[in-house]
Amino acid sequence: MQIFLTYGDIALASSLIIIVLLISWRLRLKLSKTLLIAAFRTIIQLSFIGLILAWIFAREQWYEVLLILTVMTLIAGSAAKNRVKRSYKGLLTDTLLAVGISAILVTAIAIIAILNVEPWYTPQFIIPILGLILGNSLTAISLTSNQLIESFHEQSGRIEMMLSLSAKPFEAVHEQIKAAITNGMTPTLNSMLVVGIVSLPGMMTGQILAGADPTQAVRYQIVTMFLICVSSTLGCTISALLIYRRFFNKKDQFILLQ
Structure with a gap:
């Protein structure tokens, strides 16, 4: 069985970051800003490289x-x-x-x-x-x-x-x-x-x-x-x-x- 991920699945996985944000806030780790930036960059960077790789894979x-x-x-x-x-x-x-x-x-x-x-x-x-x-x-x-x-x-x-x-x-x-x-x-x-x-x-x-x-x-x-x-x-x-x-x-x- 092969499962194809949708944008909704990615959004659900992204929402789990809230757990980390709550821990950071409760323990005063001061990591909230860094975590949000890291999460945002993860999505943008991987999505961008995915488009590039799809283009390169097609052309070879x-x-x-x-x-x-x-x-x-x-x-x-x-x-x-x-x-x-x-x-x-x-x-x-x-x-x-x-x-x-x-x-x-x-x-x-x-x-x-x-x-x-x-x-x-x-x-x-x-x-x-x-x-x-x-x-x-x-x-x-x-x-x-x-x-x-x-x-x-x-x-x-x-x-x-x-x-x-x-x-x-x-x-x-x-x-x-x-x-x-x-x-x-x-x-x-x-x-x-x-x-x-x-x-x-x-x-x-x-x-x-x-x-x-x-x-x-x-x-x-x-x-x-x-x-x-x-x-x-x-x-x-x-x-x-x-x-x-x-x-x-x-x-x-x-x-x-x-």
Whole structure:
């Protein structure tokens, strides 16, 4: 059985936000304005992207699909940069490289080697897969970047001491890099540990609600979980290495960027 949602169904679901507004008002959380803006933007943004995707799906032009993928990647890189508390000149470039390289590489492997999509730019496959990977990668990259930059500032004395004891630049910051990458990977790993037991991921739930075969929905979810894990790991590693090089000059001297 396949159930088609009407605008009335969406309106009914939207009305449930009143419960959250009442909780916010009763506990004085001061989230009412933010919640209303978020709810409004959710409706407008998703409706707008739905119209765009419907148009692109109908046309299937490679250059239009490529434009959408580029815009998605640029927005993801910018979002990752904006979540870092201590910024520096060049951070946007670093986050764009980390997000772009990891997400595009893994998406290409998924489309060409795993799913064997022909042609590769078929929008119904490449756009949602890249979107899933970008959404998770930017979170992992921002967590890694934020912690690594903070640790460089907070532990600058320790790093300089290790350098004075003849440690190589990478040796001096290896512990900070390791901790930052682990921190960035934690949400992905936690999700993988409980998937199918505590939670049913959005992609799998959406396919089942749309009437897809549950076994196929599970297979797609397994593939996407592994793609997300690989992309997040690559993104965190690339981000950490790029930031690490920013904090050392050509003479391998540690510098604090502002």
